[in-house]
Amino acid sequence: MAVILVKGTLSKMSEVDLVRRIGRWGRHAPAPASSLVHGIGDDCAIYRPRGCREDLLFTTDLLIEDVHFRPSTHRPDDVGWKCLARGLSDIAAMGGEPRFCLVSLAVAEWAGARWVEGFYRGLLRLARREKTGLAGGDLARAAKVTCDIVVCGAVPRGRALRRDGARAGNAIYVSGALGGSALGLGARAGKAWKRHLRPEPRLALGRFLRELGATAAMDLSDGLSLDLRRLCDASGLRAEITRPPIYPGATLDQALHGGEDYELLFTAPPRVRVPEEFEGLPLTRIGAMRRGRPGVTLDGQPLEALGWDHFA
């Protein structure tokens, strides 16, 4: 549910400002009897069904032709895979287990029955692996292929990992190495390109971190500099970091500001022993949360929240 920057279109509103405004408008339309535990501004919304031991997580993500993918370089099964992977990554970030998805697909003139079939093939391959049911959706015709996916996940009641849970003194970690997706998008070949096309949602890691006692988590969809800033804003703290682990061949800029790595960014108290790796994936301490005005410093210098530019 990472809200995407709408540059140019809404020139007088920053993304943060717009999300805040929508959140404010939304407060005038509350769900009945506190069943909506957590709303706008995190990876997922949290809904508590009446008399139930589980909380349900909901996330929604748009994937649009010529914004998030290009028909000339992205095969339909890659598009379908990525569409679901983005939603599953939000569920992973909250420590959840996926349950089902709903897929709304608007199909452009150029995309025929074979394209639609390829799209669903890629999406359902990942859905099967991650035990995520396809519950339904909608189909329409449009000028550009536009897909909106909703994924529902579940966590034990009150246990979802949120962005606002970090405390001063908590260590900051990332999984894997960063910048691979941005590198791949530039190169259009090799392992990094595959990583860009078929991101891996870190579902097992997210559940592990929830059980381990992480205090906050989110997925790195828009770049470390922007996403960590969001975690700082939500938790009301600042972050001091050093260089993150960099994907082989990527630049520091790609690791800091490149988006779509879909690794997890998380915080944990010093007493929690975070292992050096989880199922072969490195977990690296990159800094600590401190009291102070929300913001990020890298090796003592302010780090601008550039993040992933969808319109570059």
Add this chain to the structure above:
Amino acid sequence: MAVILVKGTLSKMSEVDLVRRIGRWGRHAPAPASSLVHGIGDDCAIYRPRGCREDLLFTTDLLIEDVHFRPSTHRPDDVGWKCLARGLSDIAAMGGEPRFCLVSLAVAEWAGARWVEGFYRGLLRLARREKTGLAGGDLARAAKVTCDIVVCGAVPRGRALRRDGARAGNAIYVSGALGGSALGLGARAGKAWKRHLRPEPRLALGRFLRELGATAAMDLSDGLSLDLRRLCDASGLRAEITRPPIYPGATLDQALHGGEDYELLFTAPPRVRVPEEFEGLPLTRIGAMRRGRPGVTLDGQPLEALGWDHFA
């Protein structure tokens, strides 16, 4: 969740065929432990949270510029209202109570901050009235304004009104009068036009019908001839009807095949006494379900499932 006909684009696949194929592919990706009670092919998917007395309903609907609305004739607050009304109408059709919604909005170049604000104003006016929380969503930029809404509702466990519940001998009813939305779209003025712009989801009626003992229900989004045919297909029966009540000034064709009336179509056993009206809205018996090959006859003649043509 009424799936929209994708004419031209997928010329070799009929809509029914495509939905069936997606349903078949989807069966290979089942949700864990039968928690997904009912999936593709109804107004809503039904999800049963573990150890809970309620079933949750989910519906998703796309609303696309130049397909479902035109910027020159539809004000942003009308678009926002209609976007939510379509989803709420699906919840009404299952006899549910709305809980929350998620809104994904792709914004075109021409639509600035004022348009976005108008859109949310219209949507949230209806959300407040129907106690539907805004839980979150996604924002992006696109060539055309595209909105996808997901609405979650709830019903007592096992009590959702489905399309497949009709039995031979059941009477068929519709609420209100049909053809008003199609009439309004042609006239672009007057009460019928307002009806087209701001449809009223029949939520109170849906809950009343569930408690009364209706056997099946759906909302009339794509026209009586097409929607009743879908109910026949789901229930494995044929329908014999007479002329439905016609909106003042509309033609019989508009009443039979015009879409977007958002009235309820439902069936009930003869022993159930359906009142002549509910809160001022007429409830009219238009025929009966019979054993036989799925299909519809009007005054004894086969009625073709023309439905609403989004591309006319």
